[in-house]
Amino acid sequence: MxxxxxxxxxxxxxxxxxxxxxxxxxxxxxxxxxxxxxxxxxxxxxxxxxxxxxxxxxxxxxxxxxxxxxxxxxxxxxxxxxxxxxxxxxxxxxxxxxxxxxxxxxxxxxxxxxxxxxxxxxxxxxxLPKKKFAFRARSKAADKAPESAMDPLNDGAAENRGSTQMDGDAGGVQCGFSHMSNAVLAKTAEEINKKDVLLSNLSNCKVCLYGTPSTLHLKHIDNCEILCGPISTSVFVDQCQHSTLALACQQLRTHNTSDTRVYLHVTSRAIIEDCHRVSFAPFSWSYPALEDDFRAAGLDPDRNNWDRVDDFNWLAAGTPSPNWGIIPKAERRSTWEA
CATH class of the missing domain: 1.20.58.1250 (Tubulin Binding Cofactor C, N-terminal domain)
Known part of the structure; x- marks a missing residue:
C-alpha cells in the first residue's frame, strides 16, 4: 500500500x-x-x-x-x-x-x-406662399442680347430653351430650376443659403449650386451633372438616370434611380430604394468657400460614410446588394470644370 x-x-x-x-x-x-x-x-x-x-x-x-x-x-x-x-x-x-x-x-x-x-x-x-411662379421663355431679342443684359434669374444659362424659375419670398421658401434642357445653370450662396432647393425635369444640364441649402430635392433628372455645396439636412433624389451628382449632406435618400454616379459626403448612412446601377465615391468637388460652407452647414468634414449604403430592397444579411457599388479609383473624377 x-x-x-x-x-x-x-x-x-x-x-x-x-x-x-x-x-x-x-x-x-x-x-x-x-x-x-x-x-x-x-x-x-x-x-x-x-x-x-x-x-x-x-x-x-x-x-x-x-x-x-x-x-x-x-x-x-x-x-x-x-x-x-x-x-x-x-x-x-x-x-x-x-x-x-x-x-x-x-x-x-x-x-x-x-x-x-x-x-x-x-x-x-x-x-408663406410664394409671391410668384413664372414660366420665363427667352424671346428672339433676348437671344441676341449680350450676356450682361440677360435676366439674372436665368443665371447666364447658355442654352436655356424654356425655364421654370421658382422665386421664394423674403423668408426664402424655395428656389431652383425646372423644365430645362441643354443648359449650364448656377446659383450663388446668397440665393440658396438656408433655402429648400428643387431641381426637377432637367435633361442634359450642368448645375452648380454654391452655398449651403437647407434641403435639396432632385426629381426627374436625365443625363445631368449636378454639383452642390454642403446641405444642412437632407437630399432627396427621385427618378434620376444617367447622371453624375456631387453632394455633401447629413442624409441621402435615393429612389427610382439608375445608371447614376454619386460623389458623396454624408454623415449618416445613405439609403437607396428601387435603384439599379448606382455607384458611389467620396465627394471631390471643390470651390473657394467650400470649407466655410461645411462649417455653416454644420457638417463634420472628417466624418464621411460615403460607402455605407442601406438598400431597402435588399435584406439578405451578409450578402452585398447588387443594386449599388463603388466607383473604381481609376475611374473617379478628381477635377471638375466650373
Missing amino acids: EANEPGDHNGVFKVKERLQKRHQARIEDVERRKEEKDNHAVTKESVDNFLSTFYGERAAIEDLLCRCPGVDRKAAAEMLEEATNKTVQLQKFLNDSVVFLTTYDQRQAQAALQKLQTCLTETRERA
Whole structure:
C-alpha cells in the first residue's frame, strides 16, 4: 500500500485541480453573464432615453407646425425657422445615436424625420406662399442680347430653351430650376443659403449650386451633372438616370434611380430604394468657400460614410446588394470644370 501512496496523492491533486478549474470557470461565467446583463441594461437605458427624447422633440416640432397657419406672416416665419433648426438638431441627435440603436429603430426614426421634413415643407408653402411662379421663355431679342443684359434669374444659362424659375419670398421658401434642357445653370450662396432647393425635369444640364441649402430635392433628372455645396439636412433624389451628382449632406435618400454616379459626403448612412446601377465615391468637388460652407452647414468634414449604403430592397444579411457599388479609383473624377 505504501508503494501506491505517491500515485494516490497525484490522483487526489489532479481531482482537486480539475475542481478548482471548474469552480473558476463557473465564477468567470457568472461574471461574464453579469457583465452582459449590465451592458444590456445600459444599452436598453440608452435606447429608451433616445426614443423618449427623439419622439418628444418630434412632437414639439409638430406642435410648432400646427400653430403656423393661425398666426401672421412674421410670426409664421419665426416659427418655421425654429422648427427647421430643431429638425436639424434632431437629425444630428439620430446620427450620434446609431451606435446603439437597432436597424429597426434607426429606420423608424429616419422615416419619422423624413415625414417631418415633408410636413415642414408643406407648412412653409401654406403659411408663406410664394409671391410668384413664372414660366420665363427667352424671346428672339433676348437671344441676341449680350450676356450682361440677360435676366439674372436665368443665371447666364447658355442654352436655356424654356425655364421654370421658382422665386421664394423674403423668408426664402424655395428656389431652383425646372423644365430645362441643354443648359449650364448656377446659383450663388446668397440665393440658396438656408433655402429648400428643387431641381426637377432637367435633361442634359450642368448645375452648380454654391452655398449651403437647407434641403435639396432632385426629381426627374436625365443625363445631368449636378454639383452642390454642403446641405444642412437632407437630399432627396427621385427618378434620376444617367447622371453624375456631387453632394455633401447629413442624409441621402435615393429612389427610382439608375445608371447614376454619386460623389458623396454624408454623415449618416445613405439609403437607396428601387435603384439599379448606382455607384458611389467620396465627394471631390471643390470651390473657394467650400470649407466655410461645411462649417455653416454644420457638417463634420472628417466624418464621411460615403460607402455605407442601406438598400431597402435588399435584406439578405451578409450578402452585398447588387443594386449599388463603388466607383473604381481609376475611374473617379478628381477635377471638375466650373
